[in-house]
Amino acid sequence: MRPGELIAGDRGARAQQHGDLAHAWAVLAEVMDPEVPVVSVVDLGIVRDLDWRAGHLHLVVTPTYSGCPATEVIEGDIRHALEQAGFAAPALERRLMPAWSTDWISAQGRERLRAYGIAPPEGSASLRGAVPSVCCPQCGSAHTELLSQFGSTACKALYRCRACLEPFDYFKCL
Ligand SMILES: [Zn+2]
Known part of the structure; x- marks a missing residue:
């Protein structure tokens, strides 16, 4: 207009x-x-x-x-x-308060992230500080390791799967 x-x-x-x-x-x-x-x-x-x-x-x-x-x-x-x-x-x-939380991502959104190759945030934001067990979006293995706190963007961390050896982004839990 x-x-x-x-x-x-x-x-x-x-x-x-x-x-x-x-x-x-x-x-x-x-x-x-x-x-x-x-x-x-x-x-x-x-x-x-x-x-x-x-x-x-x-x-x-x-x-x-x-x-x-x-x-x-x-x-x-x-x-x-x-x-x-x-x-x-x-x-x-x-609106900045309450702050956005990864808890607000819908079930469909989490499934779409996984299908795209990004591990969706695990658990709840209330568990912040706890080390999440992140599953590989490629093969589903829980044997993964953190490579870097910052992946392709500051919102994601870079992980690697020990089972299939594929690196992947993890959508950080907030
Ligand atoms: Zn894997």
Whole structure:
């Protein structure tokens, strides 16, 4: 939409409809994480709330790892996808508390990570500090070793499987 269009009569405003909200969730389910393009923003659990306010979609988004440079990209992708789907000028509210936790990743999201070759976070964030037993996403072996606290991004650690010898990323538990 062009700048000023909103002011000129707010033509983007829509009546509140439940079906539209379901559609918006479906659109969000297609917005993939730029770093891990197999999991959506819904899989990651970063869209905390979605509702109508004054005729516009209002989203509450909690970024994953604070300082993750992907956050602005994700928010731009969300906005773009909703506008493409006909939801004019969605409002995004960034909420930092409570902080995002890997506990919020859906079961489907964990399965998609594994299929992509990234070991999903093990256990709960409340067990932080405990050494997780990380299973190899290739062969399922629990005989794995930590190579580096930082994998392909700061959000992941690099592991290697002692059974099949494949290195793999582990999505750190937060
Ligand atoms: Zn393996």
